[in-house]
Amino acid sequence: MFTGIVECTAKVHKLNRDKNNLHITFDNPFLDNEIQINQSICHNGICLSIMNINKKTYTVIASEETLLCTNLNFLKIKDEVNLERGITLHKRLNGHIVQGHVDTIAMIIKIENRNGSWLFFFKSKKKLDSAVVEKGSIAINGISLTIITCHKYIFNVSILPYTYDKTNLHLMKIGDIVNIEFDILGKYIKKSIQLYYQK
Numbered sequence: 642m643f644t645g646i647v648e649c650t651a652k653v654h655k656l657n658r659d660k661n662n663l664h665i666t667f668d669n670p671f672l673d674n675e676i677q678i679n680q681s682i683c684h685n686g687i688c689l690s691i692m693n694i695n696k697k698t699y700t701v702i703a704s705e706e707t708l709l710c711t712n713l714n715f716l717k718i719k720d721e722v723n724l725e726r727g728i729t730l731h732k733r734l735n736g737h738i739v740q741g742h743v744d745t746i747a748m749i750i751k752i753e754n755r756n757g758s759w760l761f762f763f764k765s766k767k768k769l770d771s772a773v774v775e776k777g778s779i780a781i782n783g784i785s786l787t788i789i790t791c792h793k794y795i796f797n798v799s800i801l802p803y804t805y806d807k808t809n810l811h812l813m814k815i816g817d818i819v820n821i822e823f824d825i826l827g828k829y830i831k832k833s834i835q836l837y838y839q840k
Contacts, residue, residue, distance in 0.1 A: 643683045645736030645778075645785020647723040647808045653716055654698050661705035663713060665689075666698050667722070676726065681741070683725040685809075686783035686820040687711050688741025711743045712818040721809045723783045736785025737778040743820045747781075749813055750795070759800040760789075761810070765821060768794055771834075772827040780822040784808055 655666040667684075669676075676682065676699065681690050689701035703713050716722075728734070744767065751762035763781070769791050773779065779788050779798070786798040805811050813819070 642728050643725050643739040643741055644728050644734055645739045645780050645783060647784055648725050650721045650809055651724055653718050653720045656716060663703045663708055664700055665703060666700045669697055669699050681727055683741045683783045685722045686743055686780050686822055711820050712746050715818050721812060723808050725783055738825050739780045739822060740825060742822060744823050745821050746818050747821050749815050749817045752815060759805055760797055761800055762797045765794050769796060772823045772831045777827060778824045782819045
C-alpha cells in the first residue's frame with residue numbers, strides 16, 4: 642500500500658520485451674539496503690516488484706495485463722517515473738490510500754500556468770462515475786491529488802510548485818498519457834451500493 646507522496650523519480654535505463662511481458666530497468670536512486678528483491682514499489686502509480694537489483698540499476702517486470710491498462714507501453718529510454726516505496730505502519734498517511742492498481746489512463750488536454758500553481762486538465766479513457774467526486778482524492782501517476790471539477794470524461798487538478806518540481810509533472814505536456822487510480826474508498830462505496838440494489 643502507498644500514500645501518493647512521491648519520494649523521488651528515476652529514469653528508464655533499458656526496455657526489453659519478453660513474449661507478452663516488458664522488463665523495465667531503471668536507474669537506481671536509492672541507497673544501499675533501501676530496496677531489495679521482491680519489494681513492491683509504486684512506479685507512476687503502478688505497483689511493480691523488483692526482480693533484479695544492483696547499485697546502479699534495478700529491474701521490474703510488467704505483465705500483459707498491466708501493459709494493457711497503464712501507460713507503460715508509452716515509456717521510452719530516459720523517461721522519468723515517480724517512485725514511492727510501500728508505507729510502513731508507523732508512517733503518517735499524508736496523502737490517501739493508493740494501492741498501485743491503475744483503473745484507467747488519461748490524456749493531458751490542457752495546462753494552465755496560474756502564476757504560482759498549475760491547473761492540469763485531463764480526459765479519462767473511462768467515463769468518470771460516482772466513484773469520482775469534486776474535492777475527492779485521485780492518484781495521477783502515483784501522486785495523491787485533489788479533484789477540483791469533474792464531468793463525464795474531463796477533470797482537473799491544481800498542482801503546487803513543490804509537487805510540480807519534485808515529480809515528473811514538470812516534464813509533462815499536452816497529449817501525454819498518465820495513469821489514474823480512483824479513490825479506493827469511493828470504489829468500495831460504489832460497489833456496496835450496486836450490490837444493495839441488485840438484491
